[in-house]
Amino acid sequence: MTKKFSIFLTVLFCAFIGGVCVISLLLPDKDFSPLENRYLQKPPKLSLETLGSGKFMEDAEDYVSDHIAGRDFWVAAKAWSERLSGKKENNGVYFGAQNTLINRVKAPDPDKLKEDMGYVDALVGNVSVPVYFGLIPSAAEIWRDRLPAGAPTADEKAIIDQLYFSTGASTIDLHSALTAHSGEDIYYRTDHHWTSLGAYYGANAIFEALGLEPIDLNDYRKTTVTDQFNGTLFSSSGVRWLPPDSIDTYVPDEGIKVTSWFKGSPEEGSLYVDSYLDVKDKYSYFLGGNQALCVIKTEHTDAPKVLVVRDSYSDSLAPFLTERFSEIHLFDLRYNLSSIKGYVEENNIDAVVVLYSLPNFITDTNLFLLAR
Numbered sequence: 001m002t003k004k005f006s007i008f009l010t011v012l013f014c015a016f017i018g019g020v021c022v023i024s025l026l027l028p029d030k031d032f033s034p035l036e037n038r039y040l041q042k043p044p045k046l047s048l049e050t051l052g053s054g055k056f057m058e059d060a061e062d063y064v065s066d067h068i069a070g071r072d073f074w075v076a077a078k079a080w081s082e083r084l085s086g087k088k089e090n091n092g093v094y095f096g097a098q099n100t101l102i103n104r105v106k107a108p109d110p111d112k113l114k115e116d117m118g119y120v121d122a123l124v125g126n127v128s129v130p131v132y133f134g135l136i137p138s139a140a141e142i143w144r145d146r147l148p149a150g151a152p153t154a155d156e157k158a159i160i161d162q163l164y165f166s167t168g169a170s171t172i173d174l175h176s177a178l179t180a181h182s183g184e185d186i187y188y189r190t191d192h193h194w195t196s197l198g199a200y201y202g203a204n205a206i207f208e209a210l211g212l213e214p215i216d217l218n219d220y221r222k223t224t225v226t227d228q229f230n231g232t233l234f235s236s237s238g239v240r241w242l243p244p245d246s247i248d249t250y251v252p253d254e255g256i257k258v259t260s261w262f263k264g265s266p267e268e269g270s271l272y273v274d275s276y277l278d279v280k281d282k283y284s285y286f287l288g289g290n291q292a293l294c295v296i297k298t299e300h301t302d303a304p305k306v307l308v309v310r311d312s313y314s315d316s317l318a319p320f321l322t323e324r325f326s327e328i329h330l331f332d333l334r335y336n337l338s339s340i341k342g343y344v345e346e347n348n349i350d351a352v353v354v355l356y357s358l359p360n361f362i363t364d365t366n367l368f369l370l371a372r
Contacts, residue, residue, distance in 0.1 A: 088148035093237035096146040100189045101233035101242065102139050105154040108362035113159075116361070117166050120354060122371035124168045126341040129351055132209055134172030135160045136194065136202060136313055136357040139187040142178045156358050169354065170209060177205035188245045191231020192359075193283060196248045196316050203320035210306075210351060212324045220250040225272075229282045247282060251319035261293040261336075269294060271319055286315035292335035296321075296328040304350035307331055307343065309370065311360045333366040340370060 088095050094102045124131045140147065141156035157175055164171040178186055178194075178201055186198030194202065197217075204214040229245040253271040260269030269288060276285040287294055289312075296318060305327040308314050314330055321328045329347065331340065344352060354370065361367075 088151065090237050090239070093233050093239070094140075094148055094151050095237075095239065096143070096148065098146055098189070099242045100139070100143065100146045101237050101239060102143060102147060103192050103233060103359065104152065105138055105140050105156060105359050107154045108159065113163065113362065114166075116364070116367045117163060119367045119370040121168045123340060123352070123354070126371070127344050127352060129344060129349060130210075131169045132172055132206070132351065132353045133164070133167055133169035134174050134202075134206065134209075134353060134355045135163065135361055136174050136355070137178060138192065138357060138359050141175070141358075142182050143187065145182075159362070160358060172205055172209040172353070172355075174202055174205050177201045188229065188231050190234040190239075190242060190245050191229070191283060192233060192357075193231070193313060193316065195245075196250060196319075199313070199317040200250065200320055202313075203317055203323075206321075206353065206355075207324055210304075210353075215320065215323050217250065223249050225249055225274075225285065226277045226282055230280070231283065235280075247277075247285060249319065251322060253319070255299040256322055257297040258287070259295045259297075260288060260291050262288070262291045264292070271296070271322070283312070283315070287318060287330075289315070290332060290335070291330075292332055293338075294318075294330040296330070298322045298326055298328075300324070300326050302326065305329070305348060307340070307347075307349045307352045309333060309340070309352065309354045309356075311356050311364075313357050313360075314355055317355075333364070333369045337369065337372075339372045341372070 089104070092104050094104060096102045120131075120133055137156045137160065140153045147153065160175055178198060181197075181201055184197060185195055186201065187194050200215075200217055207214050224246050225248070227244065227246040229247050231245060234240075234242070234244075249272065251271075256271050258269035258271055259266050261267075269291075271287065273285055273288040276282055276288070281289065283289075300323075303324060303326040306321070306325045307329040308321075308331065310330045310332055318328060318330065327347075329343070329349065331338075331343070340352070343349070356364065
């Protein structure tokens with residue numbers, strides 16, 4: 001390589017980097033990335049405190065990364081390069097068998113788990129109705145056979161068994177319910193949630209724990225509402241070469257009244273929100289997505305009322321719960337600071353179910369609210 005050619009390549013590279021920087025500065029900031037389905041980093045705030053702690057530089061790096069021109073292209077290019085180099089993971093997401101993306105689950109902090117289980121047991125002592133505790137294993141546990149050989153991930157069954165042994169709440173064996181159907185499409189391939197089929201098996205595990213009659217899937221007709229679902233793992237991994245998922249429903253919404261609290265006040269909701277099928281966040285088709293409180297009333301007026309302390313897995317579970325409860329109260333600790341004890345008493349709740357996916361439970365910072 002001649003000296004002139006080396007200089008030419010250096011100038012070309014610098015011009016390219018400089019051009020990207022200039023374009024990035026000129027482009028208006030975006031608040032939200034539809035492709036990644038998340039809010040983007042805002043400009044960092046400069047202060048002595050943020051400088052001293054290193055947070056300013058941390059936020060600045062995230063801000064530049066989030067707002068660089070052509071970000072979606074660079075994220076996808078990185079995933080392609082990881083794949084071509086033989087790596088089986090990108091951004092904490094494994095490239096699994098059968099066109100499946102699977103989140104790595106990190107080992108939890110034992111001290112945090114002990115503290116959080118204390119909050120669960122405090123809830124058991126605070127309310128006068130039965131409390132049930134259910135942890136939903138992730139695809140990394142149930143679909144271990146799809147993981148790349150030797151891929152590290154937490155032993156979710158051991159963690160669940162340990163937590164179930166330590167609690168005074170009645171437990172729900174969701175691990176066995178899902179393991180028995182591990183050969184079926186019980187999780188999405190491009191998203192971390194369970195599918196409606198997985199939620200069906202989860203619902204029957206809940207019914208069994210509560211002494212209620214299970215439902216039979218043969219009594220329902222499957223309807224595919226979209227076959228173009230690219231979920232959270234599609235977004236975070238940068239993988240763009242997999243076929244999309246389908247979203248199915250089984251339970252019709254006739255005779256169902258839904259009241260949602262999206263903005264702090266009640267408004268009419270819906271079991272299924274069709275408008276979300278036209279956007280990236282298609283999983284929010286179920287109930288319209290995250291909300292502080294959602295109350296679902298059914299025609300089974302003689303059936304019990306249940307309060308579910310939820311994460312987003314409960315959104316696709318809710319349609320099946322309408323078959324065995326008169327009212328389902330979905331209570332999200334991330335947005336709802338109300339006392340569960342007071343809510344149970346005011347609404348004549350018959351049972352409380354604390355239901356989380358294991359990855360969400362071990363990282364949630366709001367579980368102290370269970371003890372209020």
